[in-house]
Amino acid sequence: MIVMKFGGTSVESTLAIAKVAAIVKDRLAQRPVVVVSAMGKTTNKLLEIAASAVAGDRVEAFRMLAALEAFHYAESPADASEIIASHFQELSAVVEELVELKEFPPQYVDLVSSYGERLSSHIVALTFQKLGIDAVQVDSRAVIITDRRHAQASPLYTRTYAKLEAQVKPLAQKYVVVMGGFIGSTQDGFTTTLGRGGSDFTGAIVGAGLGAEEIQIWTDVDGMLTCDPRIVPGGHRVKVISFAEAAELAYFGAKVLHPATVVPAMEKNIPVLILNSKNPSSEGTRIVADRVPCANPVKSIACKQGITLVNIVSLRMLMAHGFLHRIFDIFNRYRTPVDVVTTSEVSVSLTIDNKDNLAEICEELRQIAEVNVEENQALICLVGDAIRERPGVALSIFKAMGDVNVKMISQSASSLNLTMLVAGEDLKKAVSSLHNHLFATLDAAVFD
Ligand code: ASP
Ligand code: MG
Secondary structure, eight states: OEEEEEOGGGGSSHHHHHHHHHHHHTTGGGOEEEEEOOSTTHHHHHHHHHHHHHTTOHHHHHHHHHHHHHHHHHTSOGGGHHHHHHHHHHHHHHHHHHHHHOSOOHHHHHHHHHHHHHHHHHHHHHHHHHTTOOEEEEOGGGTOEEOSOTTSOOBOHHHHHHHIIIIIHHHHHHSEEEEESSEEEETTSOEEEOOTTTHHHHHHHHHHHHTOSEEEEEESSOSOBSBOTTTSSOOOBBOEEEHHHHHHHHTTTOTTOOGGGGHHHHHTTOOEEEEETTSTTSOOEEEESSOOOOSSSOSEEEEEEEEEEEEEEOGGGTTOSSHHHHHHHHHHHTTOOEEEEEEOSSEEEEEESOOTTHHHHHHHHTTTSEEEEEEEEEEEEEEOTTTTTSTTHHHHHHHHTTTOOOOEEEEOTTSSEEEEEEEGGGHHHHHHHHHHHHTSSOOTTTBO
């Protein structure tokens, strides 16, 4: 059994769903269970409709609702009409309630946004049937049982796995089960969601609960690359990467997948594949629980621009305790994540991505230290298996950096990551030189 998850763009139209059907048909022998997102931008639209209703703009809310309904009719087979009509009828009643309520409590956020996946799972199942696939829709809310943290619910694994085993597994022997991602319900039957983008998470939960051989996340890229194509084109596909390495890369715009979402799969040692629905013959990237040895010390170079460097210097830090605590307390109070940190005896350098409260933070820092700030910096993050343990790697990396000034270096405890900070204008040059150098020869087991 395999789980195949398709995102919003993959099911945004009849045509797109037909392409998904072709991909699924090719894999019927592996007995796929299909998890789908809402069609196209439906989740956003549903939330916009609710926002208008709550703001008292009933006319606008119903205008948008009618447009969303028309969109669903237009992209569905005729026999989906009844289902679409009944869902939108219910939804209209909810919108009326919101107009009265004038607020949007979390239970309603989940209720409203659940309609996207409820509709898409029916429509995809019906379209599959039209195209000759024996498909059956299962309401994920009957199976994915969660806690009550609306809009960011966590599954109750024991219950959820038991439901998957009892309800989905037998059906999946005979049919292609189609389930909506993202949605679930509490034990007492209230609709919940797993947080925005939660369909990948559903894919992993379903795969883990069914003991699938593989979980496939179908997107619109060929998987992970050796470097960010927006910075330096011509990267190679990474065929296999460890979960820990993928997690190190996630922050750096490698927005293919949020690794936290596949934890249930990793716990059960089920590989997760990133595949391209626009190029289904590409083998994509396989994320595995175990480490992935590789002749190249680095598997991928990720980067992030628009970074701010904050240098904090104080003699009071010398031999004192509690100083770092005071610094981080300030960032904490302004809810500003700190990404990379290096320290010396009398200084701390750190980087932040979100500079919304930079002025206030600096003002507070200046009460305990000297502070200087450099904006428009860029982080380069090299991720690979055991960078730290391999002698000579650092030398070759810094050689490749040539005359680019490295302002900060950090090697993480995981030993999978070496991060450097450079001026924003040096980024392209540095990455392209690093890429040429680190991927001059490729371990064929890992790269394409
Ligand atoms: N439809 C939901 C969202 O847009 C979940 C998902 O697509 O993953 O956030
Ligand atoms: Mg997504």
